[in-house]
Amino acid sequence: QQMGLNEIRSKFLKFFESKDHYLKESASLVPHNDKSLLLINSGMAPLKNYFAGVEVPPSVRMTTCQKCIRTGDIENVGKTARHGTFFEMLGNFSFGDYFKEQSITWGWEFVTQHLNIPQEKVWVTVYEEDDEAFEIWENQIKIPKERIVRLGKDDNFWEIGIGPCGPCSELYFDRGEEYGCDNPDCKPGCDCDRYLEFWNHVFTQFDRDEEGNYGQLEHKNIDTGMGLERMACIMQGVDTIFDVDTIKHILNTVENMAGVKYGKGGKTDVSIRIITDHIRAVSFLVADGVLPSNEGRGYVLRRLLRRAARHGKLLGIKENFLYKLVDEVIKVSGEAYPELVEKENYIKKVIRIEEEKFNETIEQGMEILASYIAQLKKNGETTLSGENAFKLYDTYGFPVDLTKEILEEEHLSIDEEAFNEEMNKQRERARSARGNMDGESWKEDPLSKLDSSVASTFEGYNELENSGII
Ligand code: ATP
Ligand code: MG
Ligand code: MG
Ligand code: MG
Numbered sequence: 001q002q003m004g005l006n007e008i009r010s011k012f013l014k015f016f017e018s019k020d021h022y023l024k025e026s027a028s029l030v031p032h033n034d035k036s037l038l039l040i041n042s043g044m045a046p047l048k049n050y051f052a053g054v055e056v057p058p059s060v061r062m063t064t065c066q067k068c069i070r071t072g073d074i075e076n077v078g079k080t081a082r083h084g085t086f087f088e089m090l091g092n093f094s095f096g097d098y099f100k101e102q103s104i105t106w107g108w109e110f111v112t113q114h115l116n117i118p119q120e121k122v123w124v125t126v127y128e129e130d131d132e133a134f135e136i137w138e139n140q141i142k143i144p145k146e147r148i149v150r151l152g153k154d155d156n157f158w159e160i161g162i163g164p165c166g167p168c169s170e171l172y173f174d175r176g177e178e179y180g181c182d183n184p185d186c187k188p189g190c191d192c193d194r195y196l197e198f199w200n201h202v203f204t205q206f207d208r209d210e211e212g213n214y215g216q217l218e219h220k221n222i223d224t225g226m227g228l229e230r231m232a233c234i235m236q237g238v239d240t241i242f243d244v245d246t247i248k249h250i251l252n253t254v255e256n257m258a259g260v261k262y263g264k265g266g267k268t269d270v271s272i273r274i275i276t277d278h279i280r281a282v283s284f285l286v287a288d289g290v291l292p293s294n295e296g297r298g299y300v301l302r303r304l305l306r307r308a309a310r311h312g313k314l315l316g317i318k319e320n321f322l323y324k325l326v327d328e329v330i331k332v333s334g335e336a337y338p339e340l341v342e343k344e345n346y347i348k349k350v351i352r353i354e355e356e357k358f359n360e361t362i363e364q365g366m367e368i369l370a371s372y373i374a375q376l377k378k379n380g381e382t383t384l385s386g387e388n389a390f391k392l393y394d395t396y397g398f399p400v401d402l403t404k405e406i407l408e409e410e411h412l413s414i415d416e417e418a419f420n421e422e423m424n425k426q427r428e429r430a431r432s433a434r435g436n437m438d439g440e441s442w443k444e445d446p447l448s449k450l451d452s453s454v455a456s457t458f459e460g461y462n463e464l465e466n467s468g469i470i
Helices: 005-018 045-052 100-114 131-141 228-235 245-258 267-287 296-314 322-333 338-342 344-378 386-396 400-409 416-435 446-452 454-466
Strands: 022-024 061-069 086-095 122-127 148-151 163-174 195-208 214-227
Touching: 005 022, 005 061, 005 086, 005 100, 005 228, 005 245, 045 061, 045 086, 045 163, 045 214, 061 267, 086 100, 086 228, 086 267, 100 131, 100 163, 100 195, 100 214, 122 131, 131 148, 131 163, 163 214, 195 228, 214 228, 228 245, 245 267, 245 322, 267 296, 267 322, 267 338, 267 344, 296 322, 296 344, 296 400, 322 338, 322 344, 338 344, 344 386, 344 400, 386 400, 386 416
Parallel strands: 022 061, 122 148
Antiparallel strands: 061 086, 086 214, 122 163, 163 195, 195 214
């Protein structure tokens, strides 16, 4: 009997509860009182104030399973085995309580005694200057030093802009040679998928200020993050995070809707995985009050949704289909995230409206883009003009990143500067048009108001509901 993703989540949380950690439910994907971050991207992000000592935590030990969005990984999705734009991060946290040795020891206990992962398959990394962590792994845990890798700042020093930060130590699972690459020096930290990073332990001991100075934190903290989907991938012995029980369920539905078979490799598989990932991201974003727009979080949502819609078209799906996939997301994640169940109809409605809007123009837009591409190639050019990119955006609803991505598939690019100029011109036009109104009428469209301010997105959702628009 294999361990399901949902079971792994509760095992982890129970384990740390048994070690006196306070279990806190996932925070919203929309950061609360934090202008430095567009969307929550780690378990630690919503707890920043506890780490910084600005707020007092309910307990000095906490454990969470946090919803995360990483748009930075969007181009990896479907191509690597291990990246989603949406994923769940399990974590244990210490606010000035236990430190390195305890965190490593509990981590090892959970992995080897509760998940029963064979010890010899586990590799670890430490920050190159962190002899303390190296010593703990080698002498306390007794990992042969051949499997302890020192990595530089890029990999093993954790920081998100300003605030608490510090060296990391990561746990990897060796999936075996057959997953390896040609690199003779292939080991943890290599970009291939042989060594699957699954758990990062951050030893938060510094505080970075706006000028980039690292001060010592008064209390040293622990912040760890384990990718739930990745752990499920390891526990279930499957190739990618898209093959774990819960996600596979969504993927199978995409397969059926498109009438295509998954697993043949190539572009079809990539499209199926992209849709599978993006519908999860989109459902959770909408549940947390984000609405599609052209700026900020709303743009992230719109881009994911329209990107998924385009891949649906590539698979040959004619009708609106994304909103129908919400049922499958709820089936596998609804128990852990009741907001999905509570807002089911709302989520479907928002997705359907956006999908319908894009469906009206996507095919025409794709044709036009294809003709632009043909023209560029014929002329031996490589850059799409800002004007044409803007036309696709303005008339056909193509988020500029989507256009860029399609062009990149053909080794072409966009004149971004010129595109931005067109955008600015449009903003000017909108501003002066608004100026001419009698001051009240434009306010009646809450969506237009939401577009103008990222910060109001969440409140805007309630406003929309109260006004009966949704
Ligand atoms: P990678 O190097 O594989 O991109 P990372 O070092 O960026 O991962 P961390 O920032 O250390 O990841 O996040 C902690 C954990 O969260 C990772 O060890 C991994 O298990 C999980 N994780 C990170 N990014 C993703 C993602 N895009 N999809 C799924 N899980 C992820
Ligand atoms: Mg990464
Ligand atoms: Mg990494
Ligand atoms: Mg990492």
